[in-house]
Amino acid sequence: MRLSWNEIRARAAAFATEWRTAHYERGQTQTFYNEFFEIFGTPRKRVAAFEEPVKKLGNKQGFIDLFWKGVLLVEHKSLGRPLAPAKTQALDYFPGLKDAELPRYILLSDFQTFELYDLETGTELKFTLADLPRHVEAFGFIMGVQKRVFKDQDPVNIIASELMGRLHDALKSSGYDGHDLERLLVRLVFCLFADDTGIFDIRDMFEDFIKDRTREDGSDLGLFLSRLFDVLNTAPEKRQKSLDEDLACFPYINGDLFAERLNFPDFNATMRNILLEACAFNWNAISPAIFGALFQSVMLPKERRKQGAHYTTERNILKVIQPLFLDNLRAEFSRAQTLRGPARKRALESLHEKLGQLTFFDPACGCGNFLIIAYRELRQLELEILRAQHPIGQRELDVAILSKLDVDQFYGIEISEFPARIAEIALWMMDHIMNNSLSVEFGESFLRIPLKKSPHILFADALETDWEKFLPPEKCSYVLGNPPFSGFVLRDEKTRKQMQILQSLGASGSRLDYVTAWFLKAGKYVQTGQAQIAFVATNSITQGEQVSQFWPALFDRYRLEISFAHRTFAWGSDARGVAHVHVVIIGLTRRDAEQPVKRLFSYEDINGDPGESLHSALSPYLFDAGALGDRHLVVQRSTTPLTGLPAPRVGSKPVDGGHYIIDTAERAKLVARHPDLSPFIRPYIGGQEFLNGGDRWILCLQKAKPEQIRRWPEIIKRIEAVRKFRTTEGGNLSKSLAETPLAFHVTVIPESPFLAIPEVSSERREYVPFGWLEPPVVPSN
Template identity: 45%
Template structure:
């Protein structure tokens, strides 16, 4: 490739030679041959004159010049209407195959040019005298690409993955499968990308396939094998009789084409599909996004939601910016006035090492590498101000060898390695465009360090020495403690043999534990994405007590719970947190909160970030069997263990009683969290006090009992209960009025709906119960103070709140109120109950009443008054009353209560 200085010089010479030409018929072909020569391209190799096509009317048309899939040129005599020439060019499109459609149309009358970018809709017009000033518009001819703004929603990413997915399926169908198919697809990916981005001469791969293979596809595999073999050999090692069309391919190295693969097999349909892949603009495809999409083509269950499984760049930046990028950018701003300091800083960033021990297709490494390269280019701009940057091969020091990864599956590990090469090349092209000199790292002498293996079993020091490493980052797999396979459980246990509580931790915690051990005694900074479960409930105490107290780490930054989504089709949403930690104590700890769980974060400085990701002391809250502060006990509801056989809707119960009247007195209203929130009436057959003689008089009830016995016999966990089929599996019926608190409630509500029930009701295990609860307790549990504690200390089911008596209620510190304050809280509690009853009588459910969007004004104000009275009882006088401030206050109370009661 020519550098821009040479191209611009040739453009000026071209203008001088052709600025006075007028005769289209006599000189047009010479004009366009010379035009391509400006960019160092032989027109004969890429484009043809007078390409015959059928117009929409069925007549023969002749395109002045066609570079298939890239450029269509329509030429007119001087002074002719160029807009009409453009319309004529568009009329040829129906006669072209999909793969032949151009990305650009160029029309000219010798004196003027008009260039149409068909993908963006841009149009640029200029005179031949202005040609050299607009030369960058034709970077696509020379092999240069302007800076790409990759869009996650760009259809080309999904279209490319879909076509590669179809090719994968067809190869697999003919028997080409397994490891060879995976390597084959990665090689094709590299070649397709190389053909569009300047690694190869423009379109030589596509042209070779079109011109040298038969239309029936019978020899396509042979020719692909020949290309792979050629790419693996230096020019001097190739046979002297090799064809010129093969010998034009460069030596790639990097071991990408080293392994000999069996020949695949293609047919006409597969060849056509492959040519459609070749016709896509691979220069617009993002390696970060496409890698995960490409991986998903191998998994039929993910194919339906193609694009739902990559990690969006926006979320990756939430990790890498606070981990290292913000700090490096700040340092760059401080040194950019000094050449010497800039050079030292440049050396620093070129020596940094990054490690993703669950790298998948390399998304985090790719974006981190790109950002480091962009920073390097900013450094070079400062160092080369006022002069053209020469010898980019010496100036560009950041390379893929600084990046390390572990991936358990072979295919994504291969994609990660190739994707890092591809992003490296994209950045080289951007540097070439920026500094006016072509630079490419071919053959591939620098190699990313991606290891195919089990990250929880591998010694990380064998991948990269911790004494050389600077940053660990990534998005380890999310699998709940109760959903791991036996293999995964053993993998997790292998991280910390004999670690107490390991079986209660989610799979992702293995990476946190391993990182805490590996980074001991170093300045390495780590940042992982995780499900929010590891900073909630019992897991928070088990995991972080080890990381804080045993390994001596501190949290430097944290993103509280947010929805981890992307913009592709079939959005995959997970409720996540991000934690950045290291052994050094942070000088500038930051918490990112999400007022809208799907929105943008708000950053606040913190003195200390604890395991719940709030600015509060590192106090570990563990489950308790008895309340620390509350007077009343909160207990679980009953578990029928019946496969819902004892349970009836109101209509089902009425129908049953109509047929078996004696059963009516054994039906009791039955309520769980769902029934409470949505005002659903259900019943259960409660036979604890039913004498055997009476049971025999009720054949329908007896049949229910038999069904329960059979159900329990078929369930390993309930088989012992099969001998007691008239009883609930776990009976916690209180036979007293009680206050019900749902186990699970929507994240969208600021307040968990709770309600009183009479003693006839039976509480399910989806509802906690407090027998004979006072209005004062109702008021405290409905307060913002208690809700803030619940949100931080409790667990989540997906994003929904998951209440716990042993963790939330039993550890909650109640105020020490005066008698007058108790009465004030009870008054507001009763006011809330009266307002609710008014709306419930008119068929509103608690789900309706506590929907933040439609919550009645009087109910909202009643809760505000309740909060005011509860805050007075706590002597809580903070001006700012966010959940975080409330929890910090409650942690102080908790710490004082524990100290006073030792």
């Protein structure tokens, strides 16, 4: 039976370790290549010969170092000899070979470096012996597997998500929707990943199963997938002895991933081709953190906005987890490495034990990106600790007992089922990737299949869930994530009711951003235990009126302090429809556990990298508060300017459904029919017109007499349309205005020149462009 890629990578790692000091060509070459072929379970003597005689260019006699007719020609040199002449030497043998003997591949090596040339595709690969485990699949031809060439994979995450988005759209348009579709996509993503990364023993067995066993019209594909899912959920000893051989070779996965019976979909030829295209993609190159972007790519923009879903790049996730815990853990590792003897051993063992006891909770986890990247970084640190504990040459170990980290240390709450299930599967995938890294490092294959431990991902509304029952706070180490961002204006009825929780949690304002509910609930949660908090948030919670309404609850009621913060920067996403939003990151710790030094990250360019400064205290406005008498000082809202200058105010808000707002052509027609209407039609200027030009007009009928209005039938129709809009389509505010349809919600009709400030400008402007306007102009809000 062909070896799995996991076993091959482990063998390659052991080979690289064994031959790391080899340097002399003549005495070691044949042993080197005999053992090289054994990496793939293929005895060299079955396929290739050493010192094959052949006539070289110019009819001179030559001897090929290693030759596999029709497949591979090897030229080998002693360490330090240049390989460029070796390639010329290899090509000089070609005139003396028959057409059927011409090799597809040329391999050049000096023991410590490799150069592999694929003459059919024109590709080349160069790497060191130490990197052989990472590139071992390039030699799949030794065991009869040709390496596929993948193009246009930059960035691979986007392409993968688009592929699955196309399959989602095709299935949904056919009527296969809801829970079954979401569950099916998650399972397919797992199978695609498993096919390329060694979870399935034979590379491409899922792709071959689809390609070879299902009809081209796709009519039986759903049935075959349903059978496969049953097999993946059944232990080998419980499978029927008469089970189809192609199905029987798939492993037992467990973990409840395939437990539920789904209504299987009816595929067609187009859907089958999309799935095969996804199979041909190299999922080995994917970070499991892609699946958040995958989910976003198949959501409608309207749903994204409503849920406040702004999916995160790895770069931005690291901005949260590095100052929250990773930097401290790495500093502890660095200190341990400076020690000697038993003290060093104890320090490394203590840190390793500590990693296995940490727990991480994301109460708005989405597709699990924060948890996934946190797990990856911790497993990478664990690998470095193991490397320090067990140097090369001292590794007679059982790899399966080395890792103390597992996915059951990670907890998340997610309001939508599809991303909750993706979070589970992506953590398992990251676990597999890191197990592969452990296997490569120690030269022994390590798989956690069938799955035994699971991440704790709860499908629920976090604001309506008792966090303490889900994860007791004394067992929680860190609360982190990227809660929903939606502001006051975008709230629906459910969100408005949920935000009433703010009063009971200590906030004083009614217009706070939705994200503040997560901060306050987290503040209450960490009152027992020692968990630290770090959330991404809209930058508005560190500006203006929200500061005085929100931060005193964190400081005074929950006795929290800012341990680190990122000042305003532009949010980025790996998903289709990138979220355009400016954010901050706030790290919080209990006052009785705070560190004396606070870290502040500031951005000269909001799209660039930050600079770091250290402080004794940070203000809620995110500046140095060390010199303030009260580091918790906030600016209270005032209804009158402190300077005595005129108060700024919002402009007119008609709440009219657009019926009072007209363009220049409409105005001209109305004035032509009713000249006496002209004084009641005034220029209407908002930020768009003020900054970019253009004309709008607004009907200001507040001072029009009833007998005048009766002469304007077109205007009467508009008044009735406004009344209907306010009655049927608006909220409670609109309904309260329905009986006075001539009045605006906010009426601002200046009688003298006024200073106009656009509510929205552009981040590219150095200054916000103010300007003077004068009657008859009416400013919008």
